[in-house]
Amino acid sequence: MNPVDGLHRPGDSPIHRLRPQVKIVALVAFTCAIAATPREAVWAFGVYAALLAGLFTLARVPLAWVLTRSLVESPFLVLALAFPFMVEGDPVQIGFLHVSEPGLWAGWNLLAKATLGVWAALLLAATTPIAAVLAGLSRLRCPEILLQITAFAIRYAHLTVAEVTQMRLARLARCDDPRFLWQAGALARSLGVVFIRSFERGERVWQAMSARGYTGRLPLEVGPAPAGALQWTAALAVPAIAAGIATWTAVFV
């Protein structure tokens, strides 16, 4: 699948059937609860992970898919692993390593919260097509300019990726060997060309839109139907549990 086609996995699970707007609100609430949980309440993060695992099972999303897509957080993981060595504080010994205790906690904090946040976002992405996410955001009164930018980025990222791929193939066909560092110049120039082409395309897209009567407002409110109380209750049940745990741990741990 093309990387810009999104992560949606078509299906008919109860989570797939929820309206996009309730899923977006649930994602934001759940992520806030994770972020608000004190890092010392290790068990709470285990409960969050178990809740997410249950939801992934319900949505029939395989574990391997979640793990490979989680690689997007690798840069944060590197940072989390570096904290125990970078942060100053009381040293503790783990095997032959001397690391700082506050650094360990900071690393754990980043690792646990980032991973859970990525998993929650993956659950939304796997069960909701991109068009529905945009429609849901529109329903939630997200500023229109942000929606327009996102919609265009998604639509034209596909073309730009295709263009870069074509140019790469055309370079390879003329005996370019991008393994060598000194041939990176060709890549840089291609990217420059892609930028100019995208800019010109922007102008043509604007002309085509104006020709169909565009005056600055996208009719994106052609959005999803409103969600009933049952939908909201179902979607917010898990974030509500998480919020309860976050409050409990913040007060008593």
Add this chain to the structure above:
Amino acid sequence: MSALDIKGLQHVYPDGHRALDGVDLQVHEGERVAVLGPNGAGKTTLMLHLAGLLTATEGEVSVADVKVAKQTLAEVRRRVGIVFQSPDDQLFMPTVADDVGFGPANLGLRGPELAERVRAALADVGLSDLADRPPHHLSVGQQRRAALAGVLAMRPDIVVCDEPSANLDPAARRDLARILQATAPTLLLVTHDLPYALQLCERAVILDAGRVAADGPTVEILADPELLQRHRLELPFGFSLETALAAMRA
């Protein structure tokens, strides 16, 4: 009534390039006209003027007796439906149905009325099954039909197509011709694909160096090899006008 009336239209780009140098052209309601010309003849510039997307240096354009001006842009853009050469420039909404609904929604249609316009336009071009697909998953032929549906949904008085046959395989080319014949009674076909012009348009004009160099029945224009050659046009290798006309009569 004339669907389109262009009088003395001139366009000079900011770099001094004179793309149109006094174009006069009248298209009547129910008439299909091919605008033929070599690359760089000013065809695309002319097309952009029809929807008021460029400001004329000199001259004027009227669409169904509405003069193109700043105050009439919305009305003019409803009446003129332009199908651009690259569907990628035109199809930008997340799904085909959303894109087809873009024009009518800009006209203020909402709810069931909008849905009906979208349904009818998609049925006209034979894409009802693909309404919920993202446009970039479609083949080029399907994309061009989707772009046409987006224009037809606005119920225009005149459809303008820029190189509609470019990059199409023979079957997609034939499908599109059939759909244009059925859905666009008044058509301006901007192209250098001469057989396509013959198939779809009874009248043709040659645009060269920003002027109308010839205007007449398509058959007569294509039957004049010297005229075509003077304007860097030619029939494809092996193409026989007689055979094509016999096929059209049959």
